[in-house]
Amino acid sequence: MHTYQDMEVKLSNTNGWKRSSLGPDTAPHRCHIKTGFILLLTFAFLLTAVAYLSEFSLKIAALPDTLYEKVIRSYYVVIGYPSASENQTIFLAPNRVQQSPTQVPTQTTDISVHHHVAHxxxxxxxxxxxxxxxxxxxxxxxxxxxxxxxxxxxxxxxxxxxxxxxxxxxxxxxxxxxxxxxxxxxxxxxxxxxxxxxxxxxxxxxxxxxxxxxxxxxxxxxxxxxxxxxxxxxxxxxxxxxxxxxxxxxxxxxxxxxxxxxxxxxxxxxxxxxxxxxxxxxxxxxxxxxxxxxxxxxxxxxxxxxxxxxxxxxxxxxxxxxxxxxxxxxxxxxxxxxxxxxxxxxxxxxxxxxxxxxxxxxxxxxxxxxxxxxxxxxxxxxxx
Structure with missing residues (x-):
């Protein structure tokens, strides 16, 4: 069974805290302060990460167009069978498929997208x-x-x-x-x-x-x-x-x-x-x-x-x-x-x-x- 004194000894050993003349409630109060400080740092880190990723995405979007990049972005989406391994799933089909009365609509989540991509x-x-x-x-x-x-x-x-x-x-x-x-x-x-x-x-x-x-x-x-x-x-x-x-x-x-x-x-x-x-x-x-x-x-x-x-x-x-x-x-x-x-x-x-x-x-x-x-x-x- 752990007593309050046992807890106080552990905190003193692990965090460098010592008993002060302010009384027995000092250590728990400092624990709350430090926990809040850590949460604040974590939140600040997450905000920084989100800002960095947003800036990176904008830079990618702003890359200059080459003929090759235009072709890739204009004509291709990667489509695969959801249950097969990687080397059996690679079909690349245009995302500008011309529709015909018998054609299955292009959807990247449905195996039916393969219909007519070879035409x-x-x-x-x-x-x-x-x-x-x-x-x-x-x-x-x-x-x-x-x-x-x-x-x-x-x-x-x-x-x-x-x-x-x-x-x-x-x-x-x-x-x-x-x-x-x-x-x-x-x-x-x-x-x-x-x-x-x-x-x-x-x-x-x-x-x-x-x-x-x-x-x-x-x-x-x-x-x-x-x-x-x-x-x-x-x-x-x-x-x-x-x-x-x-x-x-x-x-x-x-x-x-x-x-x-x-x-x-x-x-x-x-x-x-x-x-x-x-x-x-x-x-x-x-x-x-x-x-x-x-x-x-x-x-x-x-x-x-x-x-x-x-x-x-x-x-x-x-x-x-x-x-x-x-x-x-x-x-x-x-x-x-x-x-x-x-x-x-x-x-x-x-x-x-x-x-x-x-x-x-x-x-x-x-x-x-x-x-x-x-x-x-x-x-x-x-x-x-």
Whole structure:
């Protein structure tokens, strides 16, 4: 049991207070005074902190506008699934979505915001080459690539992307990128564009989870800038592309000229519902347990009447983050079935250990690095 005297001894030991001649009530009275003083200091500190934060916010708001900052502030809000981990939630969509009668309103707290964000009318081109198809190319190769992957672009420019005519048919190669990581990177990209005239840039945030947007922007560019081309190909930046074999396929008399798309076919693929997977798709975005037949996104070729039709179908197909399966869903909506290539072995995921004769036969296969593409291309093209 603690007595008043015990309390007085503790206060004397801890706070340096001593009994005075004023009597036994002196210590408690001083305790009240000190407590009030501490509260006053705390309140003053909080006022100072609030004033500092307000001043800091005003300074941030007053930062000078650059082109890049204007684009970011004008067009983008970060949207994510509330229940998924960070690397599965990053969708960046414009906050100026054009409404249509069937469109879900944009709300940053509802998963329905993802509806229609992939439709290309929500975006515009920052860098463009609208006259590239004035020479009526037979085949246009569209390469989605990250803005910072200059080595990949240069490797393609020095290999299959340097082929302007194959078997007497004009071929064009263009790179499609989204927004860069900052003003300095944007400046470098613009310089690269001036040098090579083969870059197309749109104002979506360039990320793995925005590949559906990237693919739909490619389709929109083909439909609006290059409808006169006969065929087009979406091909990833880490691919070897055998243009001689591809052109032989396209020039074959039995190759359709319309409603045609071929590549590495994917049948009966289940939708991944594991939230720890990079291929996770929420049921709200795609409720079916399996995808329709689609073509692996590494590289597929199609008649150039399809881009406009796919863009139109995307108005009613809710977008999800598996870009190649999404194109398959648009094709299903159109009633168009992907075709198996005459020789399926020409569209290969991996070839394994390098053998020159294998690369002489393929149309597409995945490589490990830009330097590997350069080395293999040199060997394939050497005189025999």
């Amino acid at each position: 290309p009318s929500n975006y515009h081109f920052i860098l463009d080459e609208p006259d590239k198809c004035s020479q009526n190319p037979f085949l246009v190769l569209m390469v989605p690539v990250a803005p910072q992957k200059v080595d990949a672009r240069n490797a393609i420019r020095s290999t299959w992307g340097n082929e302007s005519s194959v078997q007497g048919k004009a071929v064009l190669t263009l790179f499609l990128v989204g927004l860069t990581r900052g003003p300095e990177a944007q400046q470098q990209l613009e310089e690269e564009s001036r040098q090579h005239r083969d870059l197309v840039q749109s104002n979506f945030v360039d990320s793995y989870f925005n590949l559906t947007i990237k693919t739909m922007v490619i389709m929109d560019w083909l439909a609006t800038r290059c409808p006169q081309a006969s065929y087009a190909m979406k091909v990833d930046s880490d691919m070897y592309t055998g243009l001689e074999n591809l052109m032989s396929l396209l020039l074959a008399p039995n190759t359709p000229r319309q409603n045609y798309i071929t590549g590495y076919l994917m049948w009966n693929r289940p939708v991944v519902r594991n939230k720890n997977s990079k291929w996770y798709v929420a049921e709200e975005l795609y409720p079916e347990p399996k995808y329709p037949t689609y073509l692996l996104g590494m590289g597929y070729v199609f008649s150039n009447d399809l881009p406009e039709k796919i863009v139109e179908a995307s108005k009613v197909i809710k977008p999800f983050n598996i870009e190649d399966a999404y194109v398959g869903a648009c094709l299903k909506q159109l009633g168009i079935a992907p075709s198996s290539p005459p020789d399926p072995s020409q569209f290969r995921a991996y070839l394994g250990k390098y053998k020159r004769e294998d690369f002489l036969r393929v149309i597409t296969t995945i490589l490990g690095s830009p330097q590997q593409l350069i080395d293999i291309w040199k060997d394939v093209k050497r005189p025999t």
